[in-house]
Amino acid sequence: xxxxxxxxxxxxxxxxxxxxxxxxxxxxxxxxxxxxxxxxxxxxxxxxxxxxxxxxxxxxxxxxxxxxxxxxxxxxxxxxxxxxxxxxxxxxxxxxxxxxxxxxxxxxxxxxxxxxxxxxxxx
Ligand SMILES: [Zn+2]
Numbered sequence: 001x002x003x004x005x006x007x008x009x010x011x012x013x014x015x016x017x018x019x020x021x022x023x024x025x026x027x028x029x030x031x032x033x034x035x036x037x038x039x040x041x042x043x044x045x046x047x048x049x050x051x052x053x054x055x056x057x058x059x060x061x062x063x064x065x066x067x068x069x070x071x072x073x074x075x076x077x078x079x080x081x082x083x084x085x086x087x088x089x090x091x092x093x094x095x096x097x098x099x100x101x102x103x104x105x106x107x108x109x110x111x112x113x114x115x116x117x118x119x120x121x122x123x
Contacts, residue, residue, distance in 0.1 A: 005031070053119035060111030067104030074098060 075085035
């Protein structure tokens with residue numbers, strides 16, 4: 001009768017509600033009606049713990065750091081192998097990697113700003 005409920009013993013979703021329990025019609029396993037509601041409210045409160053602005057800031061930071069690391073990597077490898085850092089004046093691959101790194105840095109930066117703006121406008 002409860003379609004979204006699954007028996008932990010036999011995986012059946014055939015239940016009947018009885019005296020505050022969902023009773024599995026296959027194996028007789030009983031699940032308190034209350035526990036399912038508790039679980040759902042717990043799950044939704046966990047979701048609320050990580051609001052969108054925090055995720056934006058975290059993801060923005062990841063991309064910002066990745067972009068800086070990539071740019072530094074290009075500079076360090078260029079210096080080590082060719083004696084100087086090549087970005088847009090290097091090989092095709094360094095141009096592509098430099099572009100990707102700059103997109104990550106700018107994108108990460110914008111994402112962090114948007115996240116911060118959202119965070120402060122919520123208060
Ligand atoms: Zn069962």
